[in-house]
Amino acid sequence: MAYILELKDICKHFGNVLANDHVNLQVEKGTVHSIVGENGAGKTTLMNILYGLYKQTSGEILIDGTKVSIESPSDAIRLGIGMIHQHFKLISAMTVAENVMLGEEPIKGKLFLDLKKINDSTLELSDKYGLAVKPKSMVADISVGIRQRVEILKALYRNANILILDEPTALLTPQESEDLFRIIERLRKDGKTILFISHKLKEIIQISDNITVLRDGKVVDTVKKSKTNEVQLARLMIGRDVFLKPAPKSKKIGEIILKVDNLSAVNEYHHPVLTDISFDVRSGEVLGVAGVDGNGQTELVKALIGLQPVSKGKIKLRDNEITHLSVKKMRSAGIGVIPEDRLQEGLVEDFSVEENLFLGLQRIPPFSNGKIINWNAVHENADSLVKTFDIRTPNITHKARLLSGGNQQKIIVAREIFHAPDTIIAAQPTRGLDIAATDFVHEQLIKQRDSGKAVLLFSLSLDEIMLLSTRIAVIYKGTIVAIVNKDDVTPEDLGLMMLGGSYEHIPA
Template identity: 45%
Template sequence: MSERYSIEMSQIVKQFGSVTANDYVDFQAKSGEIHALLGENGAGKSTMMCMLSGVYRPTSGEILIHGQRARIRSPKDAMKLGVGMVFQNFRLVQTLTAAENIVLGEKSAFWRGPKWMKAKQKEIEAISQRFGLSFPVDRPIWELSVGEQQRVEIVKTLYRGADLIILDEPTSVLTPGEVDQLFGTLGAMKAEGKTVILTTHKLKEVMSVSDRISVMRKGKMIGTMDREDTNERELARLMVGKDIVSNLSFKSGTKGKMVLSVQHLDVVAEQGRKALKNLSLQVYEGEIVGVAGVAGNGQKELAEVLTGLMAWKRGSIHFDGKDIKTASVRAAIEAGISHVPENRMKSGLAGSLGIVDNLLFKSYRSGERSKFGFLRTASNREWSQKLVQQFDVRTPNLDTPVQQLSGGNQQKLLFAREIQQNPKLMVAVHPTQGLDVGATEGVHKLLTELRDIGRSVLLISEDLDEIMQLSNRILVIYNGSIVLEVTRDEANRERIGMFMAGLNDAEEEAV
């Protein structure tokens, strides 16, 4: 073992029952470097980082931190050794202030009066300024933007003395401007000699910010290389084991008839919060309309209103020549609206059920799938097998619970069910979130195929690259309203990013 590494993971094996998630993996990272860890869903990279941060314990193998053997049995043990992890899903108490979240669990004072907290706030502010992580320390978490909440999580690890910081998909909820700020922070950490490990599927970001890159595939470490010695195409090939050749073609086409018209929509969400405010948009046949925005600006509510899951307070929805009067999931399905929800396992699929049941959810009433109220079991299995083959869903058999499938295969199964409904409009929310490069390419192909046969797609995504690659038109949603509409040819990444952050053209010029 070499002393030049701050972290060494040697011959790590992690088994969950009969499944081997990590198969004798070696991984090393240095002080003062940004190290990217890449891999497909199920490659084992997250499991490796969870063992390093104390969430899991290895079945066998050895972890050394600064040359000393480490016994990491819990996140508390990891933090004592200077290891902190910022998860993609933040672990913050919404009703507490940012400062209260950061000091939560600290035992440094017997009495915590106002003076103690004031002193802690000053200490936290000093750390945030040092690393370019500004946020209001005295405001509750629920009042902060997603980007500010992420900064709280990072400062929390720094405040607790972490010199090895793991960030799990850190840019998935940020605007382009916030991404640049985050990369500046990572550079400041690197300059102070800290080790930064970045797990991400965005190859452009890996190539722009990392010093070294490690690639995992099917539980094994494929290799580690310097950024200067590789490129995006090679990294994609290493991740999936073959060259990824994009067959996507953009077709501007001739705009067909209007399929969807939303006018002056107001939606009230939980606790009386106004989620959508005077929102208007149109979608035409044969186009993909991308909705770009930072999480929490009304995207979820827009998708749920259109698919019958949520009622609206004011405004009108006109779909395929008819006015939609009330929220009804069944009516939306019968009208020809398909839905790929934000969280496939929470809202899209029933994890404990098999392939056939999940495919039947929206069509079991049809004469092809049932007769006199009884399911046509044999023909339904045959139909399901054809869909599995058509959409290349990798599963041991049709009875395998879908929760046991990889994220990519779960998403393909979800698309199989929605597309076989022959929809007039597909509402796809973050359809590639958490997917590897190969599965992402497959989802993009399905969306463009729908467009090319004259169907309509409303693509709601926080991935601006995805929006700009696929969309005929781009809408930016901010604070529940559409604040910008541009065609693909007019799209400018920086301008879209400014509107996503709430700055309009006049404010942008003032800046």
């Protein structure tokens, strides 16, 4: 069979590191071919070689059976390869159509852009593949999901036949991901070939025809979708069995630690964002908060750590009311938080690993006497946390910015858990992490639960909620619509409630 794309013995050295080790890959025309592997397995390097961003150290690339040399992205584009990067490369002050045309603008006369043609051809392309993009919207005003479609449009406009999507769902909500999969399906039907890079097994199984697994820069195996399953893929990726199975049941559920009573809050425009929220979390349990993104989770997390002003209601930690305290006081009262946006909220990227490992603790012993920092204690703390939590960093003075997402998350988890007080709020703690790192974070949260702490878990992933929770609260439009025991519900029930469907309240 003729392959549209064939890679033969591709090797890529970075100094002494072999990022791709004799990679062989055959891609059939008109298929969705997934490349999966952990972070650092060499997926992105391979795709960058294909797109001309890197040059392979050795090996051949064949397109339609002909050997080609790809020196730059413009070569790749000429050969019909389009890449949709994980982080979009759009100009937000321009319209969608202007972005699509950028660099290849149709000209009217000698001087002027043919704006009508720009808009018309964008619309035409968008309709053809059901992208539902409005050519005249400003990129600044459109959602992440739509921006991604603009990137797809850019590639299509340049006549791409092979589309590389590099972790396209990393930044999308579940709904947006579903939309993306429909678009991919449509592209495939039209004869386009899709290279889909991901480490999320579920979606890979859902959309791929063929799956190639990379580990440590080598191809471990290429399998047909119909002949594999998540467990097998996970084993291939990691090289061992993984934890991603329901956590063992809570051993000992104790007294109420965190109690929220009729909590309400409004945003800066005085619209209610939280309405009469009540729940409690006990020692030794995980309360999962399930909900579709944007239903008040962010505000609830902020309210619980003092960043979101509360208009009504009470927050109690053990017997102390902490409702209107400052962030500093609420946190020192006993709340640890793994924030949902780790780069913005959880870390100071330009601080070193050790500086990040005592962020928020800079005024308490052993790190300081309140005024002067005890750097010896900081070093010791960093050394021990790096070891315990297996944070992969060349040294503790390395900048956090230079670490991978998984290791950055480990810094946050290590800090919050190690010094954790009574309650840990984990907001999207595994977003964007690969399986091994996810596994690690889950394990740590369960460990904390079993040591008698109260864990409040916010996640957009129902799977994660089902895996870890003891009880589950469903949040919808800023209010808790149900609190149920995990064993009493199915994911389908939860899905229904998350969308506002009613469900008989089961007292938990």
